[in-house]
Every structure is written in C-alpha cells, then in structure tokens.
Amino acid sequence: MTKYDFDTVIDRYGTYSDQWDYVQTRFGEANLLPFTISDMDFATAPGVRDVLVKASQKGIFGYTHWDNPAFKGAIAGWFDRRYHVTIDQDTIVYSPSVIFTLAKLLEQFSQPGDKVVTFSPCYDAFIKTVTSNHRLLLEFDINHGVDWDKLDAYFAREHPAVFLLCNPHNPLGIAWSGEDMQRIVELCNAYHVAIISDEIHMGVVRRVTVVHSLAAYFNQLTVQKAVISSAGKAFNVTALGCSYALIPDARDREEFVYGLEYRSALSSVPYLGMLATTECYSHQEEWLNQLCDYIDGNYAYLKKYLKDELGLDYQIPAATYLAWIDISPLGISMPALQHEMVHGQKVAIMDGRVYGNGGANHLRFNLGAPRSKVEEGLRRLVAAVKVAQE
16 A cells, blocks of 8 residues: 655745745735645645646646536545445536535525524635625534524524535534434424535544535435535645535526526636546545544644643544634733734734634644644744743
8 A cells, every 4th residue: 555645845835825925915924834724735646646747748728528427426436435425426516616606506595685604613715705795694603512402593583594514614623423414404494494515624534533414415405405515625636626516406406507607607627627536536535544644643743732832622623634722721812822923933823713703712723734844833833822921
C-alpha cells in the first residue's frame, strides 16, 4: 500500500491563494501564518494530479458535457461505498459550486422575505448567501447542543420556508447521528419546511465516525429536498470549479437544470474539475483515509498542546479539519487576542464572531496542514494569549 506524504510543506505564495496571498484582505496585514479559509495546505492525491497532467498534455479544453455516466457513476459509487446510500443517478446534477447551488435552490424553494433556519454558529457564506438573496436568516444556537423540543417550538412559531443543514457541521464539527437526522426529517415534514443539506465536509471525519447523508432519507421526506456537495474539501480541489447536487424530485431537478443552463448560461462543466471529481471518487479513497488519519493526529496534538500550555479542555469533534476552540476560560477579550495574534505574533486564526450566533469567544483553527505548521501556529497562539493576559 502506498504511504502518502502529508508532512512536506508546500509554498503557496504566488498561487493567488485566498488563504496565503490575500490574507491582508480579511486581517488588514500581509505575510501572516494563516489558519483561516477552509482549504488545505496538502497537495491533492498523486493519482488526481496524474489525471490532470495527462489531460493537460492533450491540450484541448473545449466545452464539456456533465451529464455522462462516468461523472455520475463516480458520485453514485462514492455514496454507495463511503456512506452506504444507494442513489439514483438521475438525481445528480452538476453545479459550479456548492454555494452557487444553495443560492439557486433558495430561489426555487422559497420567496423573497421568507425565513430560512440554520444551526449556528454557521458557515459565514450561509449568512451572506441567504441575506443577499432577500431571505430572513434565523440562527438557532447549538453551541451547547441541540434542544430538540425548543427547535420544534421554534419551527411552529417562525414558520420557516427552508431548513439549511450543514452535515457535518461547520464550524462545530458535528456529524449528525441517525437519530438526529430522523428528528430533522420529522420536523421538516410536520411543518412543511423544505430542506437543503450541505455535505461538502462529509469526507473528512474521524475513523470511528459514522455519517448519515440526507440522501438516505429522501423517501421519507414529503417536502422539497436536496443534497449539495463536492469533492473539493476532502480532496483539496475546490479551485477546479466542480460540484453537484442530488435533487430527487424530477420537477425540482428540471427547474434547477433549466436555471443553470438558460438563466445562468452554465451548460458546460469545467473539464479538469469533472475529471478530478471522477478520479477522486473512483480511485482515491485510500489517500483520503490516510489524510483523515493525519488530521486525527493534528487534533490529538492540538488537544494536548492546549491542555499543557493553556489549561483548556478541548474536545475533538467527530468531523472536519476545523477546530472550534472556546477561549472563554482564558479571561481575555477576543479583540485583544486578535490584535496580538495579527500584529504581534503574525498569525491569522478566525474570530468565531464571523460565524453568527454562538460564535463569540471562539476561534476556528484550520488543521488541514502539515504538522509543523500546526505546531508553529499553536506556539504563536499561546504567545498571543500570554501577552493578552498581561
């Protein structure tokens, strides 16, 4: 079995990287060590690179048809092997990005002024996408767990049009259990609430974690529903511009494709993105298994370091490569910590307030990186804490 290398540090400067080259855009200062945007500092699987090199050597990058058995078969096979869910290939549609898909499905499943519920703290793009599309975002705080009775009452009182699920959850790293999913399905059915499940983080989980795609519950749902996802997060190929949705209702699916191909004029898939997705899902599962093991090691290192240096009892989440760190026990303000991290220690770690309700006094720390970078980032974080405590 091939042993893959996740320790080598790759210089990402000069690649127009949002996380590295453009860190100043978000933090106001350049040349920071970043643990911010949720992409990884690992090269994607060698087999994926080989496929892309072979295609580039052919040298033709014309219009490409996404509705083909190789692309859709790879996705269906992945769900079968990885998540133990059988999906009808006819439900699969291409989209350029998960958030683009979300925006278009919100247009289909709701009207301007309608309410959209999501668990918070939540991915900041959810906030921007929902509100920019003239829907009212309702953030149900789950930082201390889900109160299901309270959520039931919330649905009854607020009458939302759509429930937006992040599965697994970003930034908390929750992998929703089968019982959780059943409760969500029953709530959506009972209150006639459409559901969209963003499952882009489902590939990166702890080895003992069991995940539950909404696709396994399509037959139980009596409301509009969709899964939106891509290989981007798990295999670090987001820049190739290829995602997909699972839309089981034929009318909803036809409306989505019509909007994609005619209103948005996006009838052609990026050739390299489609090839990468097909290769990732067809042949690179072992690379992903080793990646997950490596990230597990990063979490173990972070947990021990935070305990030894700061006395924090950090709990490793079930999924994602995004650590959600509660700094409340440290007795320091987030503005003071952020100022020292950025201007004193030259490190960029996301302020949890970006992620809405429940985000205060938390940091989101990206662990999708070689161990040496994680070690250095934690050293700088601890140094910033000690200055802020003075």
